[in-house]
Amino acid sequence: MSLDFPGHTWLPHDGRRHAYPGAKRSDGDVVTLFCRLSVPVATYPLEGPEWLWPECDVCHVLVGECATRREWAARERRATLHAYGDRPPCREGYRRC
Incomplete structure (x- = not known):
């Protein structure tokens, strides 16, 4: 499971601020917004x-x-990674647990 989540970019369009996944794209590129509209990027x-x-209600929620998923994944990653010097988890094969 990958713990990387793409960022998002906000884009004003038709009286609302919408968002699309990923980094900012070049002007004129057509992107699909979280609310499923397809619009050209403009700066x-x-x-x-x-x-x-x-903000668009659908884009805001998504x-x-x-x-939230990104924060959860970061917490899980921190909880499962051992800091340098920590005792390794007990597993068969370790002499002293």
């Missing part, structure tokens, strides 16, 4: 009013679920 200035638009 908006950070101080532009588009970034104040409300991005939140991805973030």
Whole structure:
């Protein structure tokens, strides 16, 4: 099982801020948003009013679920990785457990 989860990129479109999986793509590339719309990527200035638009409800929920899974995977990874100097888990073959 891979513990890597792709990030996401927010994209203003049609009066709402939507998100698509992965890093920012080049302007003009068509992407499929979490809410299943297919739209061309466009770059908006950070101080532009588009970034104040409300989030798409579907994209907001799905991005939140991805973030929750990413946090869970990171916690599990930390819980199962032993720090340097930790005693290894008891397994058959180890002399002293």
